[in-house]
Amino acid sequence: MTGESREEKKVKVVEVLNKARSMELQAIHQYMNQHYGLDDMDYGELAAKVKLIALDEMRHAEVFAERIKELGGEPTTDKAGGIEQGQEVELIFPFDAEQEERAMAAYNGFLLICRRNGDSTSMKIFEEIIDEEQAHFNYFDGISTHIKKLGNAYLATKAGTPSATGLEPRGFVVKGDGG
Numbered sequence: 001m002t003g004e005s006r007e008e009k010k011v012k013v014v015e016v017l018n019k020a021r022s023m024e025l026q027a028i029h030q031y032m033n034q035h036y037g038l039d040d041m042d043y044g045e046l047a048a049k050v051k052l053i054a055l056d057e058m059r060h061a062e063v064f065a066e067r068i069k070e071l072g073g074e075p076t077t078d079k080a081g082g083i084e085q086g087q088e089v090e091l092i093f094p095f096d097a098e099q100e101e102r103a104m105a106a107y108n109g110f111l112l113i114c115r116r117n118g119d120s121t122s123m124k125i126f127e128e129i130i131d132e133e134q135a136h137f138n139y140f141d142g143i144s145t146h147i148k149k150l151g152n153a154y155l156a157t158k159a160g161t162p163s164a165t166g167l168e169p170r171g172f173v174v175k176g177d178g179g
Contacts, residue, residue, distance in 0.1 A: 009117035014073035016110035017064050024061035026079040028054050034092050044163030053136050056173050060129050093144035100137035132173045
């Protein structure tokens with residue numbers, strides 16, 4: 001027992017939920033920027049997958065916001081960091097894999113804070129989102145590996161592919177492309 005009040009514990013949980021939301025908001029902006037860039041470079045299939053992952057991140061940001069509101073907090077609108085713009089296709093996927101890896105590490109820490117403060121509901125939210133971030137990491141890491149091993153031969157198979165993701169904004173994981 002820490003002797004902290006229920007309100008003090010809620011404040012700690014809201015703080016980590018807002019940190020996570022801020023990370024999601026940054027990821028949304030980063031991935032949408034990459035989606036536009038990949039589409040402009042005529043890598044439609046890659047652009048479409050990154051867009052779907054951005055939609056997943058939007059859903060994550062909303063889940064965090066809804067939980068923050070349930071706990072009486074105010075969801076942040078601040079991004080955790082800046083956006084890398086104009087990335088070459090060879091740099092996008094290792095960059096994104098690293099972003100996802102950092103998010104999973106942070107969220108595992110946030111999950112422990114929720115546990116220490118007696119909030120199993122927020123803990124479960126982090127568990128579910130970590131699983132989805134793992135699917136994102138696997139995709140980004142896989143594409144990065146293909147580009148490293150096969151280079152332009154792999155990229156040639158993606159050039160000229162369609163970027164349409166359909167009218168249903170279901171996201172990468174929800175659509176079933178993530179694992």
